[in-house]
Amino acid sequence: MNKTIAIIGGTQEQTFRSLAKRKGISITFHNGKTKRSPREELERVVKGVDCIVVLTDACSHPAMMAAKGWAQELNIPIAFHRSRGATGAVNMGLKLVS
Numbered sequence: 001m002n003k004t005i006a007i008i009g010g011t012q013e014q015t016f017r018s019l020a021k022r023k024g025i026s027i028t029f030h031n032g033k034t035k036r037s038p039r040e041e042l043e044r045v046v047k048g049v050d051c052i053v054v055l056t057d058a059c060s061h062p063a064m065m066a067a068k069g070w071a072q073e074l075n076i077p078i079a080f081h082r083s084r085g086a087t088g089a090v091n092m093g094l095k096l097v098s
Contacts, residue, residue: 005093006049008032008042008067008076009059015086028094032059038066046070051077053089 003025006017009032011049020027030045042063046052047070052068064080071078077096081089 001028003051003097004028004049005069005090005097006030006046006052006061007055007089007093008045008052008086009055010086010089011056011058012086016090017096019086019090025045025088025090025094027090027093030062030063034060034063034066039069042066042070046074046076049076049098052076053093054078054080054081054098055084055089058084087090094095 006028008030013029016027028045030042034041051069052071054064079092079096080093
């Protein structure tokens, strides 16, 4: 079964997708910058995923709080990665879904 990780924060979407593909998983992505309601913006990204990884160094505080709220509401595991690194974020997500 293919697992899906939501990654919130950063600018390396193509790198996240490439790493995920090599590891046999899928990702959904949001850059962590919100213009409207963070909760609304993140809804499409987090619904149906197996876990959420938030890059704290590359994400707005409102987006982090919205991701945390969705994780609690949908009972999805969430991790806060204190870096901008794509490899670490994807590996952290893999640990959550294994």
